[in-house]
Amino acid sequence: MATAPPIIILDHPQMGENIGAAARAMLNCNLTALRLVAPRDGWPNERAETMSSGALEKIPPVQIFETLQEAVADCHYVYATTARLRDMVKPVFTPNGAAQDCMARAGKGQSTAFVFGGERAGLANDDVSRCDAIINIPLNPAFSSLNLGQAVLLICYAYQSTIDQTKAKSLPTGDSHPANHEAFANLMQRLEDKLEDKGFFKSDDMKPSITRNLRNTLSRAEMTEQEIQTFHGIISVLSGSKDSA
Amino acid sequence: MATAPPIIILDHPQMGENIGAAARAMLNCNLTALRLVAPRDGWPNERAETMSSGALEKIPPVQIFETLQEAVADCHYVYATTARLRDMVKPVFTPNGAAQDCMARAGKGQSTAFVFGGERAGLANDDVSRCDAIINIPLNPAFSSLNLGQAVLLICYAYQSTIDQTKAKSLPTGDSHPANHEAFANLMQRLEDKLEDKGFFKSDDMKPSITRNLRNTLSRAEMTEQEIQTFHGIISVLSGSKDSA
Numbered sequence: 001m002a003t004a005p006p007i008i009i010l011d012h013p014q015m016g017e018n019i020g021a022a023a024r025a026m027l028n029c030n031l032t033a034l035r036l037v038a039p040r041d042g043w044p045n046e047r048a049e050t051m052s053s054g055a056l057e058k059i060p061p062v063q064i065f066e067t068l069q070e071a072v073a074d075c076h077y078v079y080a081t082t083a084r085l086r087d088m089v090k091p092v093f094t095p096n097g098a099a100q101d102c103m104a105r106a107g108k109g110q111s112t113a114f115v116f117g118g119e120r121a122g123l124a125n126d127d128v129s130r131c132d133a134i135i136n137i138p139l140n141p142a143f144s145s146l147n148l149g150q151a152v153l154l155i156c157y158a159y160q161s162t163i164d165q166t167k168a169k170s171l172p173t174g175d176s177h178p179a180n181h182e183a184f185a186n187l188m189q190r191l192e193d194k195l196e197d198k199g200f201f202k203s204d205d206m207k208p209s210i211t212r213n214l215r216n217t218l219s220r221a222e223m224t225e226q227e228i229q230t231f232h233g234i235i236s237v238l239s240g241s242k243d244s245a
Numbered sequence: 246m247a248t249a250p251p252i253i254i255l256d257h258p259q260m261g262e263n264i265g266a267a268a269r270a271m272l273n274c275n276l277t278a279l280r281l282v283a284p285r286d287g288w289p290n291e292r293a294e295t296m297s298s299g300a301l302e303k304i305p306p307v308q309i310f311e312t313l314q315e316a317v318a319d320c321h322y323v324y325a326t327t328a329r330l331r332d333m334v335k336p337v338f339t340p341n342g343a344a345q346d347c348m349a350r351a352g353k354g355q356s357t358a359f360v361f362g363g364e365r366a367g368l369a370n371d372d373v374s375r376c377d378a379i380i381n382i383p384l385n386p387a388f389s390s391l392n393l394g395q396a397v398l399l400i401c402y403a404y405q406s407t408i409d410q411t412k413a414k415s416l417p418t419g420d421s422h423p424a425n426h427e428a429f430a431n432l433m434q435r436l437e438d439k440l441e442d443k444g445f446f447k448s449d450d451m452k453p454s455i456t457r458n459l460r461n462t463l464s465r466a467e468m469t470e471q472e473i474q475t476f477h478g479i480i481s482v483l484s485g486s487k488d489s490a
Contacts, residue, residue, distance in 0.1 A: 153395055
């Protein structure tokens with residue numbers, strides 16, 4: 001099902017630099033619908049274009065509104081990003097919670113928007129009351145001020161990381177292939193034989209636990225076939241043998 | 246158990262503004278250990294202090310190193326943040342995955358660090374190979390460039406949002422209390438009675454479903470006791486009665 005990504009609305013933004021940074025952060029995170037309510041320095045804005053690193057040329061034209069009420073008119077659910085919690089009874093989301101909520105709404109055909117207040121005073125209480133929920137970014141309470149561009153980046157990235165399906169951890173091996181257990185066992189056997197030849201094992205009692213530890217150490221490296229070959233070469237060179245490489 | 250938060254290391258940073266933005270982002274996210282490897286313009290740096298919005302005065306003194314190798318010497322596990330994946334067989338984490346991994350390591354007494362390359366060229370392959378894992382920030386592949394300060398913010402926030410236990414959604418009611426079901430049922434009964442008096446229900450057949458819908462509509466508002474009282478007042482005023490408020 002086609003889903004509409006959330007709209008970013010900057011209410012009374014002041015500095016073009018921050019509008020540009022917001023656009024850049026949006027496009028970084030696959031968001032492209034930007035609306036401005038009464039930008040102080042008008043629109044278009046040269047400083048915004050410079051700071052956007054080309055993002056403003058790549059997204060659809062920015063839409064300009066005179067009031068927040070008009071800017072959210074076609075939205076079904078609107079999240080107000082505020083630096084401090086207001087004395088209002090209104091649902092509060094974390095950025096990740098809001099991102100998941102807006103994904104679910106988009107899946108049902110609802111249009112959503114994230115609203116950010118201007119640099120000087122943030123959103124007026126009246127404007128917050130026109131929104132359906134508040135997003136509060138959980139930061140260090142003793143040092144929580146973000147600039148506008150940074151706030152937009154965190155919210156957009158919360159959205160992007162919700163849609164991104166990349167695994168939390170992976171081990172890309174490029175053109176090489178992970179070695180199978182036989183290749184690894186052959187390497188370990190050869191290493192063990194060479195060490196035996198050179199008198200590495202002081203006593204036969206110690207040998208099993210030492211080889212077990214070596215195997216554990218090197219298996220954690222999750223070697224590729226190429227890396228196994230490299231280690232065979234190392235063993236050959238160190239031991240002065242040429243019987244394998 | 247006491248856990249050491251990760252260290253942030255900027256390798257060959259160029260612009261003081263970005264170092265300052267990084268410090269600000271760190272303190273926003275409760276991180277305070279900053280190390281610099283060979284900062285281009287030396288240290289201290291006035292522009293960094295201005296851009297940090299006071300963060301550099303609040304965190305412990307920044308530590309300066311000549312090489313990345315020295316900067317990571319006391320660390321147990323080091324994550325390299327890179328804009329592009331290298332042709333290296335090395336574990337790759339998302340920011341959230343790395344944050345969880347470093348939390349787990351901290352719980353075992355391990356010291357961790359996140360390394361960021363300089364503005365011009367990022368981290369050299371040699372430096373990446375000195376790290377244990379790579380962090381790749383999953384962004385729009387067609388527009389993925391972040392500036393240094395923004396990259397630090399995203400990684401620090403991934404850490405902060407991992408330690409933050411704030412629920413994804415909440416409804417803070419301040420000094421007021423959520424109304425209980427009796428208070429809500431009384432309000433609905435009074436509304437229904439008034440509507441009945443005023444001839445709102447065209448037929449007795451429709452009344453049950455209409456009142457059920459009304460109850461569903463207003464119950465979604467999860468009203469507080471104060472809001473219930475306000476609605477009683479509204480009913481009184483609209484109906485011209487003074488029998489309750």
